[in-house]
Amino acid sequence: MSDHSKDAAQPPTTVGHTSGRVTLPVEEGMDDRLTGILADLGADAVRNSDGTWLPEIVGTLPVKVYATRFCARGDEAWAVDHLDQHTSIYVCSDRVPALVDGPLRIDIMAGFLADQLRPDTEVDVSRWWQVRDRTTGEVLAPSGWTVRGEGSECTVTIAGAHAGHVYTVAFLAAQIWDSTQIYNYTTNHWENDPTRVKEHSYNVAFPDTWNHVRDDLGSWLDAHPEVDVVRFTTFFYHFTLYFNDRAQEKYVDWFGYSASVSVPLMEQFEAETGRVIDPEDFIDAGYHNSSFRPPSPFFLAWIGFVNRFVVEKVRTLVQICHDKGREAMMFLGDNWIGTEPYGDLFATTGLDAVVGSVGSAATTRMISDIPGVRYTEGRFLPYFFPDVFNDRGDPIGEANTSWITARRAIMRSPLDRIGFGGYLSLAAQFPDFMARISEICQEFRDFWERSRGETPQSAPFRVGILNAWGRSRSWMTFMVAHALYYKQADPYLGVVEALAGLPFQIDWLSFDDIAEGVPEEIGVIINAGAAGTSFSGGPAWADPRIQAVIRRFVAAGGGLIGVGEPSFHIGEGAALQLSDILGVDREMGWSLSTDRYPRTEPDHFITADLGADLEVGPVAPEIVTTSADTLVLAAGEATVRLSVHSYGAGRAVYLAGLPYSPDNARLLARALWWAAGREQEFADSFVAEDPRVEVSVYPDSGCLLAANTVLEPVSTVVRGAGHDYRVTLDAAGSQWLPLVHQQG
Amino acid sequence: MSDHSKDAAQPPTTVGHTSGRVTLPVEEGMDDRLTGILADLGADAVRNSDGTWLPEIVGTLPVKVYATRFCARGDEAWAVDHLDQHTSIYVCSDRVPALVDGPLRIDIMAGFLADQLRPDTEVDVSRWWQVRDRTTGEVLAPSGWTVRGEGSECTVTIAGAHAGHVYTVAFLAAQIWDSTQIYNYTTNHWENDPTRVKEHSYNVAFPDTWNHVRDDLGSWLDAHPEVDVVRFTTFFYHFTLYFNDRAQEKYVDWFGYSASVSVPLMEQFEAETGRVIDPEDFIDAGYHNSSFRPPSPFFLAWIGFVNRFVVEKVRTLVQICHDKGREAMMFLGDNWIGTEPYGDLFATTGLDAVVGSVGSAATTRMISDIPGVRYTEGRFLPYFFPDVFNDRGDPIGEANTSWITARRAIMRSPLDRIGFGGYLSLAAQFPDFMARISEICQEFRDFWERSRGETPQSAPFRVGILNAWGRSRSWMTFMVAHALYYKQADPYLGVVEALAGLPFQIDWLSFDDIAEGVPEEIGVIINAGAAGTSFSGGPAWADPRIQAVIRRFVAAGGGLIGVGEPSFHIGEGAALQLSDILGVDREMGWSLSTDRYPRTEPDHFITADLGADLEVGPVAPEIVTTSADTLVLAAGEATVRLSVHSYGAGRAVYLAGLPYSPDNARLLARALWWAAGREQEFADSFVAEDPRVEVSVYPDSGCLLAANTVLEPVSTVVRGAGHDYRVTLDAAGSQWLPLVHQQG
Known part of the structure; x- marks a missing residue:
């Protein structure tokens, strides 16, 4: 940590060049330049990446050394010797219609990548x-169908199909090529690189493999004394990711458990829980328990089971690291399934740190808010890969966008460290880029210097986000693949993205959490999402208790913000x-x-800062008013986009969607203050006149940070505690100001 | 009828001024001008309107005289003497939440017009x-609530409401002011006219009233020998129409049966069918059995019952007219509920004619296709009312639009007569308008002269429109109020509107109609509508038989066009x-x-005539491809707007919506030919190159009619049977051409 002795009541001065809190990827073949680059960026840790190797020099540098460690692939010798100890995946064939009565043959691997998946015909089909x-x-009945052939030739023939009926085959397949490796191969054209090997998966659910993974970690640590931090990438089960027969991504669910299965694990689940698994439990009619699906009791039980299984084994691996004097860090991604960072068990793993890829403010908070670890680290964009670092790419633009996006979240809940990934040798060919990320690294260290890690000031009420997942998917709601754009999710993800940088304390509430009443500290409940999804709630709303709890909460003075459906x-x-309550349907x-x-009502507190027409995104549902008292603040053709409605002593706001933008984030902030019935406190709450500037206030440190969320200069005034602060910010710039204490 | 002796193989010449087939409204006070106006327009019949009286002179004019006759209002003396013999309506209070435990008082008339409805507290509540x-x-339980007060003061108090629960009161209300009269009052400001009386409803379900209505018809006919045609406006039960406390329309369903109820009729229903009525059967959770709702078994039974009740009494009234040498004509609207013109019983009424208001091609076909009557008449727009006939109105424009719209339908299935309504004295102040409708009347007569009533040529396969209503709602699908625009219905109504003028023979099929298989003559099935509505089908698709029938039909070479959901x-x-089948979900x-x-696929047979981007309307659903074989012909952002997919020997077309336009009508025609697998026959099927021109072919009469569907001139070529016909049409113009028979 840096020096905290400065007088916070004085205008902060420039901190100057410091070092620390930064991790860089390094690789072989650039030893002579490494020391200089590390010093420029103030890096105090180095790492390798998937496909690069640490140079020998790292042992002699004054930095911590991270080393990637795989637990489900990477030891190809073991994998090939134990092909039967693979991890499986539950997948479903195409939906195939019988056009005539009689036998129907289904080519179950049609549309799948045969290099990735091999039908598990060895199991009791x-x-x-x-x-x-x-x-x-x-x-x-199994007597009504037969399996023939292997691999891509595998077919199932139904003896007596009915014309006009549609059939599917749910089957287990061996994961014979690691999903992330397939992605890396196709992105980087490794298929032309003879040094690369397609890695099979292996599975710690088989005792032999578990013993090997465990023991090999100890041996490897002994053989690598230069390694300070074991960066697990990650543990045992990959999120659901499979490819089609042209090696294009076919299905991706960053939260999916379909690739965590194997017969021994399923048998253990049945023994432990007394539940009998139906393959349909995993297939879920083809939706594969996407986190948008209201989770079934089975799926929650499976998550819980895999979580217990994984955490127990992670605990063992972490203990080995600690016993040998190393830190254990988890990469939040790839084979992270079963770790459940927001679950009750995560802290018991003993992991020292979590590192994850930062793609938005929400993904930053997803990392930085993880409880139970000593520190968190965000890997920033751009990844040093040839897809961006070329003549047509814009690495500096991507770095700036990544920084202003993540900074919103850091101002609310800071990452402890930041870092980069990929090939340093490639990025080093772009000196302007290196200079810019050097500035970003310094700005990040300055943030800690000024804020001293203090939790910034928040609105005087808490905000509860109500959905079927609650705390277990904190900051993960509406996400399909990590930080990627999905048209149908974006208008909801925008709510989370906005909140990630707004001065509100958030509680992620499941329907169980509120079954007996809304927690007392909550001022406003947000329920957002598309019809029938886990996020709007789905069948939870069939429960009269849940409805009644919300009605009583609002009637008694609470706020409700509904987004979408x-x-x-x-x-x-x-x-x-x-x-x-909402006044709309x-x-x-x-x-x-x-x-x-x-x-x-064209003029309203909530829309006061809206520069242009409200943007609700392209999938806004058809919404109509149900009450003469509903005030429509924004409308499409015969449909409501934004409205407000009073209800007893409380208030409701309806929004058709809220893709992230500075204007929409401000609108959400205003909606929250209004719904809480405290809009009169807003103007003096350290809010910038211009919605493009966001402010964090650190009362104990006596300062505030005003940050520009856009890539153009902004001048504005921040009002708070009776004082006006004028700020002039460069594109992407930020400014620290001392808090002024008013007389009287 | 006019002279049919012309040689149809010769180029038709101008027919010249003829007369007949036209009905005009007349009124008192313009006797001197009447003969001239009737001659100019070639009118051979006159009528009064609601609120006008026939002049005495009509008995001496060489025209048939229609006189309006009401059967549920109009005899205010009877009504006031028999206030207990009213028709009721089933309505539902607001949804009222209990904010605290304990008594909850619901003001049941909140939001209703007290002048129209009076809670029926006399019945056994x-x-x-x-x-x-x-x-x-x-x-x-009824013991848990009490009714207090009368009329607009009527309240229901629930003794032990639960905080957080929402309650409704379903109640019967007396219709103390006729719905159509309320509309006419508010539209024409009759409240300022002391000669007007607000008319109560009375109900033929009460024997006294029925005897009075029946007997009074005979007396009235005896007293009015000048009346040739009794224009019933209409019979006994109004479609559902009620108003709010500001006398604005609150609810309108042109097909609604909620206003057909009364205790005697419900008791008779229970006795006849053995079913016990639950008020919720009518309330339908507040949706009031809108025709967009998949109809419940109860609702179908009630329609059937009211239909039998109404038809029996209509038959009696018609017989009285016939016995006295008069014709009986039904106005298709107002109190038409229970007549079910497309039901099996309609022809048994003995009605001579149906007259209805023409607001679109679909509403024209809805009239002209009614089976079982000798003739049909369309009342054209504009209605001669002050809302159009003023300095700012455009009566000629409205007449032209009405004509080119209705003409599309007339070319396929002609009305026998046309007419107008309202105040002739008002229209007569606009001589250019009178001249234009004189031309339209002549063009209409010419149509009959040339086509000789021949059914025009159609595509060599039939088109089945599949929904929950089938034949009973022929041309009435997707309609809420008569020919009014509803954003959410328009993209589906466009399909019906297009078909009303396209050369295809249509069958309206219910799911029962296809339960054993698609009728053999059907080439293409259309299923169109929003999710969960009667028109897309709703629960019908839960039936594996229905699914299988369609799959077998398409697999065997049939076509399926799906629109919307x-x-x-x-x-x-x-x-x-x-x-x-569709290849999309x-x-x-x-x-x-x-x-x-x-x-x-940017180039396809179906989109070949599309001038601009496909317009699917503002409520297009999110649609994705489910098959690698699906060809997307038009797309929005990550959503399909138009696609095609082959399936066995058949074909499917998906359309996200199809609001009517000449381009979209052409696109539908092409989609039908393509789905039928007969697209190679299209080019030579008497189709104009320009989609704005539509063609009807009358082989027996040896001629074709090319008509311009837009208000600007169009020149184009019509191709058919190996010959090219060049046509040049004025705005709204049409042209008859002799058929050319090719050698060889």
């Missing part, structure tokens, strides 16, 4: 595979079950006969 | 009213149950993890 008539929902569950004359086409006379 | 907890779905019923991994947010690689 009558137990672990399943053929379903998707027209009737019936399971076909909040509380959607069709029944008893409402599509949005809380339509009486989803038009399903059944109430076109009802005339609506919406009251519009 | 414990039997016919109902209080529901809309949070649990429970019915409250066809076959929507979530289950077994599909939202669109026929996604395997509705994205519910559950399959964002699945990568899609849509194949696009």
Whole structure:
């Protein structure tokens, strides 16, 4: 940590060049330049990447050394000797219609990458595979179908298919090539590199393999005294990721557990829980328990089981590292399934640190908010890969965007360290880029210097985000693949992205968490998401208790913000079950006969800073007013985009969607203050007049940080505690100011 | 009828001024001008309107005289003497939440027009009213609530409401002011006219009233020998239409039966069918059995019952007219509920004619296709009312639009007569308008002269429109109020509107109609509509038989066109149950993890005439491809707008929506030919190169009619049977051409 002796009541001065808190990737073949680069960036740690090796020189440098460690691949000799100890994946064939009565042959590997998956015909297919008539929902008796052939030639023939019915085959497949490696191969064209080997998976659910992985870690540490930090990349089970027959991504779910299966693990699950697994539990009608699906009781039980299994083994591996005087760091990604960083067990792993890729403010908070580890590290973009570092790429632009995005989150809940990945030798060919990230690294260290790690000031009420996942998917809601854009998720993800940088304390609440009442500290509940998803809640809203809890909460003075299709569950004359609170409902086409006379209100506290028309994204649902008291603040053609409604002593805000933008983040902040009934406190809450500038206030440190969230200069005034602070910020710039204490 | 002796093989010449087939509204006070106006327009019939009286002179004019006759209002003396013999309506209070435990008082008339409805507190409210907890779905025991007060002061108090639950009161209300009259009052400001009386409803379900209505018709006919045609406006039950407390329309369903109820009729229904009525059967959770709702078994039974009740009494009234040498004509609107013109019983009424208001091609066909009557008449727009006939109005423009719209339908299935409504004295102040409608009347007569009533040539396969209503709602699908625009219905109504003028023979099929297989003559099935509506089908798609029938039909070479959310019923991994045929599915947010690689095809037979980007309307659903074989012909951001997919020997077309336009009508025609697998026959099928021109071919009469569907001139070539016909049409113009028979 840096020196904390400065008088915070004095205007902060420039800190000057310091070092620390930064990790750089290094590789062989650039020993002569390494010391200089490390000094320029103030790096105090180095690492290798997937596909690079640490140079011998690292042992002599004044830095910590991270080394990547794989636990489910990488030891190809072991893998090839134990091909039967693989990890499997549950997948589903195409939906195949029978066009005539009689035998129907299904080519189960059609559309899958044969290099990645091999049908697990060694298992008891009558137990672990399943053929379903998707027209009737019936399971076909195993006597009614036969498996023939192996690998990509594997087929299932249904003896007596019915014309006009659709069939699927759910099957287990061996993961014979690691998913992340496939991605790296195709991204970097490693297929042309003879030094590369396609790595099979192996599975610690098999005792032999577990013993090997465990023991080999100790041996490896003994053989590598230069390694200070074991960077596990990661543990045992990859998130669900499989490819099609052209090696294009076919399915990706960063939270998916479909690739955590194997017969021994499933048998252990059955023994431990008393539940009998139905292959459909994993197949989930083809949706594979996407985190957008309201989670089934089975799926929650499976997550819990895998979590216990994984954590126990992680604990053993971490203990080995500690016993040998090393730190253990987990990479948040790849084979992270089962670790559940926001679960109760995570802290028991003993892991020292988590490192993850920063792709947005939300993913930054997802890392920085993880409880139970000593420190967190964010890997910034761009990754030093040839897809960006070339004549047409814009590495500096990407670095700036990455920084202003992540900084919003860091201002609320700081990462302890930042770092980069990829090939340093490549980035070093771009000196302007290296200079810019050197500035960013310094700005990051300055942040810690000024804020002293103090938790910044927040609004005087907490915000609860209510969905089916609650705390276990903190900052992970609406995410499909890590920080990638999905049109249908973006208008909801924007809420999370906005909150990641706004001065509110957030609680992630499941429906169970509120079943007996909304926690007392909560001022406003947000329910956001598309109809029928885990995030809007799905069947949870069929529960009268849940509805009643929210109604009583709002009636008593609480706030409710609904985004998209909040509380959607069709029944008893409402599509949005809380339509009486929200003052709006989803038009399903059944109430076109009802005339609506919406009251519009162009000027409102919530929209006061909106520069242009409200942008709700391209999938906004059809929403109509249900109350004469609903005030519509923004509308599309005969549909509500933003409205407000009072309810008892409380207030509700409806938003059709909220893709992230500085304007929309400000609008959400205002909506929260208004819904809480405390909008009169907003103007003096250290808020910049210009929504493009965000402010964090550190009262104990006597300072505030104003940061520009855009890549153009902004001048504005920040109002707080009776004082006006004028700030002029460069593109992407930030400025520290001392807090002024008013007289009287 | 006019002279049919012309040689059709010769180029038709101008027919010249003829007369007949036209009905004009007349009124008192313009006797001197009447003969001239009737001659100019070639009118051979006159009528009065609601609020005008026939002048005495009509008895001496060489025209048929229509006189309006009401059967449920108009005899205010009777009504006031028999206030207990009213028609009721089933309505539902606001959804009222209990914010605290304890008594909850619901002001049941809040939001209703007290001048229209009076709560029926005289009935056994414990039997016919109902209080529901809309949070649990429970019915409250009548002992748990009490009714107090009358009229607009009427309240229901629930003794022990639960905080956080929402309650509704379903109640019967007397219709104390006729709905159409309320509309006419507010539209024409009759409230300032002391000669007007607000008319109560009376109800032929009460024997006294029925005897009075029946007997009074005979007396009235005896007293009015000048009346040739009794224009019933209409019979006994109004479509559902009620107003809010500001006298604005609150609810309108042109097909609604909620206003057909009364205790005697419900008791008769129970006795006849053995079913016990639950008030919720009518309330339908507040959706009031809108025709967009998949109809419940109860609702179909009630329609059937009211239909039998109404038809029997209509038959009696018609017989009285016939016995006295008069014709009986039904106005298709207002109190038309229970007549069911496309039902099996309609022809048994003996009605001579149906007249209805023409607001679109679809509403024209809705009239002209009615089976079982001798003739049909369309009342054209504009209605001669002050809302259009003023300094700012455009009566000629409205007449032209009305004509080119209706002409599309007339070319396929002609009305026998046309007419106008409102105040002739008002229209007569606009001589250019009178001249223009005189031309239109002549063009209409010429149509009959040339076509000789021949059914025009159609494509060599039939088109089946599949929905929950089938034939009973022929040309009425997607309609809420008569020919009014509804954003969410327009993209589907466009399909019907297009078909109303396209050369295809249409069958309206219910799911029952196809349960054993698609009728043999059908070449293409269309399933169109929003998710969960009667039109896309709703729960019908849960039936494996229905799915299998369509799959076998397409696999064997049939065509399927799905529009919007066809076959929507979530289950077994599909939202669109026929996604395997269509090659697309509705994205519910559950399959964002699945990568899609849509194949696009900019050039296709179906889109060949599309001048600009495909317009699918503002409520297009999120649609993704499910097959590598699906060809996307038009797309929005990551969503399919138009695609095609082959399936066995058949073909499917998906369209996200199809609001009517000449381009979209052409696109639908091409989609139908393509789906039928007969696209090679299209080019020579008497189709104009320019989609704005439509053609009807009358082989027996040896001629064709090319008509311009837009208000600007168009020159184009029509190709058919090996010959090119060049046509040059004025704005809104049309041209008759003799058919050329090719040698060889």
